[in-house]
Amino acid sequence: MAMFVHLTSAANAPRIRRSGIRAASYGQGGARGVYCFPVLPSYTLTHQWLRELARFGSRGGLVAVHVRLDDAQHVLVGRYTDRARDAQATVPAAEAVRRIVAVDDPRGWEVFVPRAIRPREVHRIRTAPQVVGWRYVPDAHGVPPCTCFGCRVRGGYGARRLRERLPHPLDGPPPPVRVLLARVAAAGAPGDPAALREALHWFGMRRRGPLAQLTRLAAHPDPGVREDLVWAVARWSTPGVAELLDGLADDPDSDVRDAVEAVRASG
Incomplete structure (x- = not known):
């Protein structure tokens, strides 16, 4: 059985304990399912998506939901950038873990289960520190953030000051x-x-x-x-x-x- 971790709002924990994880996310090709990541020896890599997901808000912080999947369960695996090009591979769950372990830098990789997670597949739910992982993209630290319309998060902390400090030539902020x-x-x-x-x-x-x-x-x-x-x-x-x-x-x-x-x- 392959072990994965799914990061979600703490407010969802009681419902997940009762009825599992809903197939509420959209993956490659418009499929609905659940995003997760293998549990690796590195705690930081296992929870690498935490800070990026926290940017979009959560009630009560994020929790880590550990999920056991059958090794033969077919999933999609690849970097998040592969999703837009329909380049993620469909493989058994055990193979997805093997591929991620084998790459030199698994940051930005993801696993997509094209169905809901059943309650009996939820192994445990625990709190997770809210400061682990990268934001925006791997290796973004030290790189000036992009303030174009597609990249910026409206209403995010410091978003207005960031746009004023690093105005985008096409997307503003607009002159008075x-x-x-x-x-x-x-x-x-x-x-x-x-x-x-x-x-x-x-x-x-x-x-x-x-x-x-x-x-x-x-x-x-x-x-x-x-x-x-x-x-x-x-x-x-x-x-x-x-x-x-x-x-x-x-x-x-x-x-x-x-x-x-x-x-x-x-x-």
């Missing part, structure tokens, strides 16, 4: 409104399309904005500017956005009309 309006004014009339589209890119990251000063761009001769205007104001709560989109819904350019339709469909 007065600075953006000055760029729009400096672009002239009707305005340089490249300068206006860059300003609209930053306006699109805001929740509200100076709609009255941007409404004139709905008549800009460049359809790219009009389309970017749609995306910029789409999520604003500023009064008048709906009326502006109503006018752009009849735009002569199909890309602008499609943008309005997409915005309304997602809202």
Whole structure:
């Protein structure tokens, strides 16, 4: 029997004792199941995912659930980066342990059980120290964190200060409104399309904005500017956005009309 550890919120412990671990995670190819990792001689490697999982919050901290699986149970094994490429291998549980033990650096490796874990397969549940493992990616310590839209965690501890200290060239934080309006004014009339589209890119990251000063761009001769205007104001709560989109819904350019339709469909 192969032994694995599954890390989860302490609040889930009573339910796991009663009915096992639900197949609530999604793995390679959209399969549902449970992520875990073999119990290795190294305590640090066994619990390497703890700090990364703790970044996304947990009630009462994380606990380690030890699970015994039949050696012949088929699982997926590979690095987390292999998951996106559907490159994780389907092997028996015993083979998954052998492969992970054999690699020089098993950090970032994972095992995915494509089903729920039954109560009788739960060996024990114990507390785990909350300071073990890597965060973001293995070897991330000492490397400046990425603040792009895909990497940053909204609402995370120190997230706003981090974005202000290490602004991303495309994903902000955006310049102040007065600075953006000055760029729009400096672009002239009707305005340089490249300068206006860059300003609209930053306006699109805001929740509200100076709609009255941007409404004139709905008549800009460049359809790219009009389309970017749609995306910029789409999520604003500023009064008048709906009326502006109503006018752009009849735009002569199909890309602008499609943008309005997409915005309304997602809202």
